[in-house]
Structures are given as C-alpha cells and as structure tokens.
Amino acid sequence: MTLRLSRRQMLSSLVVATGAGSSIMALYQTNRQARAWGLVPTFSATNIQPLSSTRQNTYPIMLVHGFAGWGRQELHGKIFYWGGFRDIQQDLINNGFATMTASIGPFSSNWDRVCELFAQIKGDRVDYGQAHSSRFGHARFGRTFAGMYPQWGEINPQTGKVNKLHLVAHSLGGPTVRLLAQLLEHGSASERAATPQSGLSSLFGGGKTGWIDSITTISSMHNGASAADLTKNLLPNALFSFLATTVGDSQLLNYDFMLDQWGLTRQRGESLASFQMRITNSRFNTTTDAAGPDVSPDVMVGSFNPSVKAQPDIFYFSVGTLATHTGLFNRQIQVPDISMDPILLPTGIFMGKHTKNSPGHVVIDSTWFANDGLVNTNSMAGPTLNTTDVVVLYNGNPLRGQWNNLGVLNTVDHLDIIGIPIKDVRPWYRSLAALLASLPQ
Numbered sequence: 001m002t003l004r005l006s007r008r009q010m011l012s013s014l015v016v017a018t019g020a021g022s023s024i025m026a027l028y029q030t031n032r033q034a035r036a037w038g039l040v041p042t043f044s045a046t047n048i049q050p051l052s053s054t055r056q057n058t059y060p061i062m063l064v065h066g067f068a069g070w071g072r073q074e075l076h077g078k079i080f081y082w083g084g085f086r087d088i089q090q091d092l093i094n095n096g097f098a099t100m101t102a103s104i105g106p107f108s109s110n111w112d113r114v115c116e117l118f119a120q121i122k123g124d125r126v127d128y129g130q131a132h133s134s135r136f137g138h139a140r141f142g143r144t145f146a147g148m149y150p151q152w153g154e155i156n157p158q159t160g161k162v163n164k165l166h167l168v169a170h171s172l173g174g175p176t177v178r179l180l181a182q183l184l185e186h187g188s189a190s191e192r193a194a195t196p197q198s199g200l201s202s203l204f205g206g207g208k209t210g211w212i213d214s215i216t217t218i219s220s221m222h223n224g225a226s227a228a229d230l231t232k233n234l235l236p237n238a239l240f241s242f243l244a245t246t247v248g249d250s251q252l253l254n255y256d257f258m259l260d261q262w263g264l265t266r267q268r269g270e271s272l273a274s275f276q277m278r279i280t281n282s283r284f285n286t287t288t289d290a291a292g293p294d295v296s297p298d299v300m301v302g303s304f305n306p307s308v309k310a311q312p313d314i315f316y317f318s319v320g321t322l323a324t325h326t327g328l329f330n331r332q333i334q335v336p337d338i339s340m341d342p343i344l345l346p347t348g349i350f351m352g353k354h355t356k357n358s359p360g361h362v363v364i365d366s367t368w369f370a371n372d373g374l375v376n377t378n379s380m381a382g383p384t385l386n387t388t389d390v391v392v393l394y395n396g397n398p399l400r401g402q403w404n405n406l407g408v409l410n411t412v413d414h415l416d417i418i419g420i421p422i423k424d425v426r427p428w429y430r431s432l433a434a435l436l437a438s439l440p441q
Contacts, residue, residue: 123147174220
C-alpha cells in the first residue's frame with residue numbers, strides 16, 4: 001500500500017480485516033456522498049455553561065493530542081490536529097483564554113508521552129527514567145525543550161498562588177494526562193529506587209500537588225478500546241493517506257514520529273515507506289512500551305486503572321462521542337451513522353459487533369458496541385473497571401477528585417470532535433474554556 005492510494009482503494013484492502021465484505025464499501029460510498037451533499041448534521045455544542053458570570057481563574061489551557069496526533073508546526077501548518085482547517089488554539093486565545101498545544105510521541109506509550117509532556121511544558125531534557133528505559137531497552141534521555149510554561153508549579157508573585165494548568169486531552173491524551181497527574185503528585189517508586197537522588201527527574205520525585213487545576217478528557221479510552229483487537233496499525237495508514245493528500249506532501253516530510261528514544265530518526269530525504277519499514281523491523285514494532293498495547297482493555301483495566309487514580313485536588317471532566325446506532329436488520333449490533341468519516345468505518349464496524357470472552361482477558365460484550373469509530377463510548381465517561389475512581393453525571397456543581405461526566409455528543413465521530421476534516425467545533429471549545437475559567441480557585 002502506498003500513499004498514492006485513494007481512501008476508497010485503502011478501504012477495499014481492509015475488507016478482509018473487518019470481515020465486512022461488500023457492506024463496508026456500500027457504507028463508504030453512502031457516507032462519502034452524504035458529506036458531499038451536505039447531509040452531515042451540523043455540529044452543535046452541548047449545554048456547557050460557566051459556573052458564574054465572572055472569571056474565577058486565568059490558568060492556561062494545554063491541549064494534549066491523542067494517537068497519531070501532531071503539533072502546530074507539523075504538516076506545513078495546513079491542517080491542525082485541534083481544529084482541522086480551523087485553529088482552536090488561536091480561537092481560544094482570541095477569546096481571552098491563554099492556550100498552548102503539546103506535541104508528544106504520536107505512537108509512544110503513555111509513560112513516554114508523559115515524560116515528553118512534562119519536559120515540554122517545564123523546559124528540560126526528556127528523562128524517560130532509568131528503570132523504565134532499562135526495562136524496555138530504549139534510551140533514557142530524549143530531546144531538550146525550552147519550555148512552553150516554565151513557571152508551571154511555581155508561586156505566582158502577583159497572586160501568591162501556584163501557577164496551574166487546565167489539561168484538555170483527546171483520545172489517548174486522556175490516559176496520558178491521568179498518568180501525568182499521578183506522577184506529579186506521587187512520583188515513581190521504581191525510578192526512585194533505581195536512580196540516585198542527584199540524577200532523578202523531578203517528575204519522579206512526586207510531591208507536586210496543586211499543579212493541575214482541571215483535566216478534561218474527550219473521547220478517551222479509560223477502559224481501553226476494543227479496536228486494539230483488530231490491529232494497531234489500521235488507522236495510521238488511512239490517516240497518513242488523508243493527511244498526505246490534504247497537505248500536498250506525499251512523503252509527509254513534516255510529520256514527526258518522535259521515536260528518538262528507539263533510535264528511529266527519519267533521515268533527510270528518506271521516503272515515508274522506507275522509514276515505516278525501519279520502524280516495522282525495529283524493536284519498537286514488538287515492544288509493549290507503545291500506544292497500541294497501552295490502549296488495549298487488558299492493559300487499561302488490568303494495570304493502568306488500578307494504579308492511576310483521580311487526585312483529590314483536581315477537577316476531572318469527561319466528554320463522550322457516539323457515531324453508531326442499532327442495526328436495522330440486526331438489532332444486536334451497532335452500525336456507523338451516515339455521518340461517520342470513511343476513514344473510521346473499518347474500526348467502527350469492527351467494534352460495533354466485536355465480542356471476546358476468554359480467560360485472562362477483559363470481557364468484551366454488547367455494552368462495548370456503541371462507538372465513535374475508534375473508541376467505545378462506554379469507555380469515555382471515565383475509568384469504571386477495576387478502579388476506585390468515582391464517575392458521576394455532571395449536575396452543574398463539579399467536585400474535585402471525581403469524574404464529572406458532561407455526557408455524550410451524538411452523531412459526532414472521533415475526528416469530528418477535533419474539527420477534522422470540516423466541522424467547526426470552535427464554539428464548543430469556547431464553552432468548555434469558559435467553564436474551566438469559572439472553576440473556583
């Protein structure tokens with residue numbers, strides 16, 4: 001498969017993987033025509049209202065992308081992860097909300113992404129940890145960042161209070177920021193045991209209570225995503241094709257894989273196919289220290305949720321998305337809405353009927369069928385399996401230390417909610433930012 005293939009050709013090659021036969025191609029044609037004819041419902045914001053008419057805090061917002069995401073300087077600035085052809089960050093800034101966008105490993109594990117996110121915000125050299133890097137066999141240190149908000153966690157001389165952040169995360173970004181909060185406050189016992197104090201990253205020392213004011217997760221797989229049982233490489237190939245066509249760069253020369261810790265740095269002039277082949281033949285392709293294994297229900301429910309807990313000093317919000325409905329001829333499954341992006345059809349169809357019930361694995365039953373094309377909707381409200389976290393439906397009175405679920409956006413798929421490719425979601429993010437700015441200090 002090359003990047004010259006059309007999306008229709010790519011979906012044809014995925015028919016065998018999904019077992020959907022001609023139905024997937026029929027759905028693809030229908031969904032493509034629906035979008036071309038303007039039949040896709042216009043995105044409308046849920047009723048998210050600020051808690052008061054006056055702003056209560058001015059903490060900056062940090063946008064944290066998910067799986068296969070990219071930063072503002074990538075893709076020649078022609079399409080933003082946050083907003084598509086529109087710019088959510090700039091729109092929020094224009095409306096008085098200080099906002100920044102992180103750029104971390106699009107295919108890396110949550111642990112590695114957290115280490116990169118911490119260094120990128122504070123300004124430091126990425127330290128993946130002595131214990132962690134030794135366990136998985138990659139370099140301990142990564143890139144050095146100047147720092148987007150180096151005063152984070154310090155006392156603001158004007159207010160006398162800690163400089164905090166609002167973290168807004170999409171998809172895989174949700175588990176990433178959850179782990180960041182855990183490490184900030186409690187550190188890592190394994191890293192403290194393996195590293196002399198003089199060489200220990202401050203991230204692993206813990207004790208940083210109060211650095212995060214709120215965490216908002218959007219379409220995140222808190223209990224994992226059953227799409228992991230299909231193939232971890234399904235979406236990136238289709239997404240790469242779409243991005244290459246959109247930005248007019250068949251080799252995606254301006255896309256950063258951020259796999260330096262694995263010795264995988266794209267060489268000048270190296271083709272995308274050649275670099276992908278090097279990735280395939282590397283240890284990264286078989287490691288469990290990567291995004292693909294991390295999003296499986298077995299990992300999220302088996303080890304992540306029990307050890308990564310909601311912190312009592314942080315406001316937690318969650319938003320779900322749904323782009324499937326009960327099948328017309330088979331009422332036992334979920335099928336994609338007419339508005340689902342064709343890129344997401346293979347995973348949307350797969351998750352809409354996939355079950356698993358075998359010893360040693362999380363049971364996947366019909367409660368997992370509803371999805372947004374990439375993540376199961378029942379996984380988005382917050383961690384609910386093998387956890388002590390509490391998830392409640394938001395009632396206008398948010399409480400710290402528990403998940404305040406803002407509900408589900410219907411007929412909105414996994415890409416729609418970040419404005420890719422065409423929906424204008426800026427009003428919804430303005431509403432969210434206003435809510436976050438109204439949270440009491």
